[in-house]
Amino acid sequence: MSSDEELALTEVTEFQKSKDNVLEESKKIFEDVRADCCDIRKILLKFQERKEKFPDSYCDAYIGFCLPKLLNPLVRVQLINWSPLENSTDLKEMPWFRAVEGFSDAKKSSESKRDDDPDEEVLPRVIEKTILPKITGILRLVLSTLRTITQLCDNVFEKQVLSRRECSQAKQDLINTVVLRMKQSVEEDVFIPLYPKRYACSVSPLLQLLSKVLLWDETVQEDTVRGVGLSKLLNRCLLLNLFNTPPGxxxxxxxxxxxxxxxxxxxxxxxxxxxxPESVNFCQCECVAISTCFCNSDETEEVVLLLVKVKALRIAEELTEECKREHLKSVIRK
Structure with missing residues (x-):
C-alpha cells in the first residue's frame, strides 16, 4: 500500500470503533427468539428427525428447497465479522457450515422411494445466497492486488462446495468480479520498468500471480484465463524478465x-x-537463451523437454538441429 493509500491512525481507530459497535448490536438480533429457533444445528436436527420418521411426506413437502431460505438469515448474522481476505476462521470450521454440511451429507432413509434427495443441495444453495454475494461485495470494494487474488483462491473459491447448477447468478457475479480484478491486478499493479536492463525485477511475485490466475481454469472461461495469464502477464511481464536474465x-x-x-x-x-499461440514467444525465448550460450550443454536437453511438454515440437526440432543434438529427436517423437 502506498503512502497516499494509508489510513490515518484516527481513521483506523474510528473504523474499529464502528466495527465493534456493529458486532455488539448484531448480538441483539435474535435476543427475543427462543434458542432452539435460532440455532442452526438444533433446527436441522428437528428436520432430520422428521425426515427419518416420515421420509415420503418430508420429500413431498419440498423441505429441502425451503430450508435455505430459513437458514440464510441465520448464516448471514454469523458472517458479519467474517472476511476471506483476513485471518478469519476457516469457512469449513464454522459451526453453521459443519451443521449444514452434516445435514446435507446425511444418508437417505432406506424407507424413502426417491432416488434424488433435495437435502444434498441445501449447503450449495446456502453458500450461493450468503457466501458468494459477500465475497463479491468485498472484491468490489477492496483494492485489486496480488494478495487479494492469492488469498481469494487459497481461502475461498477452491474450498467452496458449489451447487450442481452450472451458472447461478451469484456464481456468475463473483466470476465477473474476479475476472475484472485479475485484469486490474495485471494491468495496474505489475510494475514494468521503462529501462528493464537497469532494473532487476523479481520474478517470484509474477510467477505467484501467474499461478493463481491459471488456477481459475475450468471455472472462468478458458479464453479469459489465457488472455489474462498468458497474453498479458506472461508475454508482457514475465518474458521481459526472462529476456534480461543471463542465460544459464x-x-x-x-x-x-x-x-x-x-x-x-x-x-x-x-x-x-x-x-x-500465446506461448510461442515464451518457447522462442527459451531457444534463444540456449542457442546463444549453452548449445552443447545438458541445459539443451532440459529445454527440449520443456518444449515437448507444451507441445512446441517444431521449435524443439529446430533447437536440436541448431545445437547438433540429434539424439534428442527421439525424445520429441515420443
Whole structure:
C-alpha cells in the first residue's frame, strides 16, 4: 500500500470503533427468539428427525428447497465479522457450515422411494445466497492486488462446495468480479520498468500471480484465463524478465516454474507440432537463451523437454538441429 493509500491512525481507530459497535448490536438480533429457533444445528436436527420418521411426506413437502431460505438469515448474522481476505476462521470450521454440511451429507432413509434427495443441495444453495454475494461485495470494494487474488483462491473459491447448477447468478457475479480484478491486478499493479536492463525485477511475485490466475481454469472461461495469464502477464511481464536474465541454470529454472503453472489439458489436443499461440514467444525465448550460450550443454536437453511438454515440437526440432543434438529427436517423437 502506498503512502497516499494509508489510513490515518484516527481513521483506523474510528473504523474499529464502528466495527465493534456493529458486532455488539448484531448480538441483539435474535435476543427475543427462543434458542432452539435460532440455532442452526438444533433446527436441522428437528428436520432430520422428521425426515427419518416420515421420509415420503418430508420429500413431498419440498423441505429441502425451503430450508435455505430459513437458514440464510441465520448464516448471514454469523458472517458479519467474517472476511476471506483476513485471518478469519476457516469457512469449513464454522459451526453453521459443519451443521449444514452434516445435514446435507446425511444418508437417505432406506424407507424413502426417491432416488434424488433435495437435502444434498441445501449447503450449495446456502453458500450461493450468503457466501458468494459477500465475497463479491468485498472484491468490489477492496483494492485489486496480488494478495487479494492469492488469498481469494487459497481461502475461498477452491474450498467452496458449489451447487450442481452450472451458472447461478451469484456464481456468475463473483466470476465477473474476479475476472475484472485479475485484469486490474495485471494491468495496474505489475510494475514494468521503462529501462528493464537497469532494473532487476523479481520474478517470484509474477510467477505467484501467474499461478493463481491459471488456477481459475475450468471455472472462468478458458479464453479469459489465457488472455489474462498468458497474453498479458506472461508475454508482457514475465518474458521481459526472462529476456534480461543471463542465460544459464537460473533462467531455465524460471522457465520450469512457468511451465509448471500451465494447465495440462490446454496441450492435450494440439496438432501439427504447434503449441498455443500465446506461448510461442515464451518457447522462442527459451531457444534463444540456449542457442546463444549453452548449445552443447545438458541445459539443451532440459529445454527440449520443456518444449515437448507444451507441445512446441517444431521449435524443439529446430533447437536440436541448431545445437547438433540429434539424439534428442527421439525424445520429441515420443
Amino acid at each position: 541454470p537460473e533462467n531455465i529454472e524460471k522457465c520450469k516454474e512457468v511451465v509448471a503453472c500451465f494447465p495440462e489439458r490446454w496441450f492435450q489436443n494440439l496438432g501439427s507440432g504447434s503449441t498455443l
